[in-house]
Each structure stands twice: as C-alpha cells, then as structure tokens.
Amino acid sequence: MDHGALVLIELGALLLGIALLGRLAGRLGISPIPLILLGGLAFGEGGLLPFAAGEEFIEIGAEIGVVLLLLMLGLEYTADELVGSLRTSRRAGVIDMLLNALPGAAFALLLGWGPIAAVALGGITWISSSGVVAKLLQDLGRLTNRETPVVLSILVIEDLAMAFYLPLLTALLLGLSLGASVLTVVIAIAVVAVILFVALRHGHVVSRLVSSRSAEVLLLTVLGVTLIVAGLAAQASVSSAVGAFLVGIAISGPVARHAQQMLTPLRDLFASVFFLFFGLSTDPADLLPMLLPALALAAVTMATKLLTGYLAARRSRIGEAGRWRAGFALMPRGEFSIVIAGLAIAAGVDRSLAALATAYVLITIIAGPLLARIPDTKAFTAWTARRQGAGRPARA
Secondary structure, eight states: OOHHHHHHHHHHHHHHHHHHHHHHHHHHTSOSHHHHHHHHHHHSTTSSSOOOSOHHHHHHHHHHHHHHHHHHHHHTSOHHHHHHHHHHTHHHHHHHHHHHHHHHHHHHHHTTOOHHHHHHHHHHHHOOOHHHHHHHHHHTTOTTSTTHHHHHHHHHHHHHHHHHHHHHHHHHHHTOOHHHHHHHHHHHHHHHHHHHHHHHHSHHHHHHHHOOSSHHHHHHHHHHHHHHHHHHHHHTTSOHHHHHHHHHHHOOHHHHHHHHHHHHHHHHHHHHHHHHHHHHTOOHHHHGGGHHHHHHHHHHHHHHHHHHHHHHHHHTTOOHHHHHHHHHHTOOOOHHHHHHHHHHHHTTOOTHHHHHHHHHHHHHHHHHHHHTTGGGSHHHHHHHHHHHOTTOOOOO
C-alpha cells in the first residue's frame, strides 16, 4: 500500500479509536486518560497490532498537546494571581522536593545503581506531569475550584525548578566542567526571567498585539506565538510547558476568553494524541521485570504527593475536601520523568532505569486519574464532613 495512504488510514483509525474510548470512559464515568494509554499499549511496540506509520506526526502532535494544555491553563489566570500563588507556595515547593525526590534517590541506591542514577531517579519521582494534571483538572471540572491555583503553583514551581535540575543532571551525566554547567543554568534562568518580565509588565501589550476581530487570525497568532516561545524555552533547557503557560498568563481580558473558545477543540485533539503517544512508545515486554519495584515505588511516592498537595492546600486555608483533591491531582508523573530517564540511559546509566521509569510513570498516570475521583464520592464527602465536625461544612 502507498505510504501516504497507509499513514492516513492508520491515523484515522487511531483517532476513531480515541473517540470510542472517550465514549466508553463517559459511560463508565471516568477520565479517558487511562483507557487511551492502554489503547496505545495495545497498538504500540510489542502490542497486538503495532502502529507502523505516522510515528513522526504522533510524536510532534504529543509535544503540541502538552504545549496547548499549559497554554489553556495559563489563559485561566492573570499574572498577579500567578505571582501571588508562587509567593505563598514557596515552602510547599521545598516540601514537594524533599518528600518526592528523596524516596526515588534512596530507591536507586538500594538497587545499587550509584549516586548519579540516584539523582536521576529522584527527579523522576519528584516532578508531576503538568500535561496529565491539566487534562485531569479539565475532565473533572475543577479548573475554577479554590484548590486549583495551589495545584498549578506547585506544577509551575516544579517546571521552573527543572531549569536548574536538568542542566545540573546533564553536567553530572556527561562530566562537564563547572563553568559549562553554570553557564547552562544561567542561560535557563535568564530565559525564564525574560518571559516572566514580559508576562507581568507588558501583558496588556501582548494581548493587544495578538487581538484580532478575525477568529482565524487570532487562532493562528496565539498558536504561532505560543509555539515559538515554547520552542525557545526548550532550546534554553527550560520546559516548553513553562513557556506556553506564561504566554497564556500574558494574554488577558476578552482576548483570552476568545482564544480559549478557539483553542479548546485543538487542545482536546492534541492532548489525546499526547497520551496515545506515550502508550504507543512503550513495549509491554520491557515493563514486566520492573513491574513489582515500580509498584512499590509508585505506592510510596503517590502517597508523598498526596501529602504534598494536602499540606499546600491547608497552608492556603482550603477546606478539607479541597486539600484531598489537591493531593490526589498531583499524583501522575509523565513527560519530564521520561525525558530524565532518557538522558540517564544515553549517558550510560544502568538500562534497568528506563524500564523502571516507564513502568512507574505508566502506573501513576493510570492510577492517578482513577484515584482523583475519590474525593468526589459520597462516602469520602461524609468522612471529610465528620473530620471537620458535625454541622460545619467543608470549604471546597
């Protein structure tokens, strides 16, 4: 069969499959994320019917999916709200790092992989997936909840911390000189500072520049600016997700609301492609030897993420139910964890790290959205009400 025709047929079948899984998830009353991931495993490497064409399109589409998820989150908030959340969540960011990075580092040392692998696995267990959490908040209708700014502030702190962590990890893995390592970190910090400055001080100018009466022109302008900033941020060793989020922060007012309406269908499409790509790129056979260690590590670090979100929301005076929702929402790991594992393996770290990281991420990314629904159940609501005292309703 002609390659072009095969690509179109396979992509069409995959998109139709995502639609059917979405319908099934709606019937079951759950997020479609776990089903899409399992579907990707079934048709990816080592699956029942391996996907043979269109890999490049799916991979690029996955990157765009993460960018659009964070752009849309940024459009929900103003620059002042972001700065306020970051100021109040600094301590939560430190607690987040200690609670979630240390178990991963200790686990690598127990397996005898050495200190450099410990630094890598600590990063893998530390950082939540901004893309998965963003999609989860949208699916569960929590974008306007009182605990959502707390969740977002922790995600942003984690992503900004990657601007320091990734260059340092690369230096450790490659044995770079101190001067080269410092230069990489300085460049990353400078890029973040410039984007933040433009978002905070000149957001109204950005909104005016992208504004247009034509829906088509507005869509293309916002999308183009976002992809450019995300690409430049990634080139400077800063998360492309951070760049996209800050572009959304910089756009405000009627322009932001109009952009949300235009971008929502695109976000939903490419977000689904992101989760599909993760499943397609995973060979189930590689996961089996590390499944039990990954389950143990996931159990520990999902609990520490739950504690992280709970403590952060309590510090922000969120009610009991909102504290638990914040904790459960932070559980999934994703794109950054896989990037860190890839860097470590490319530098010669024990290859078992890749299988452990993949199994670990897959467990958290499937279990996280399912567990996140627990705070919405009647039994859990009654339990939190009893904790707060009879007759004193929880502040959600």
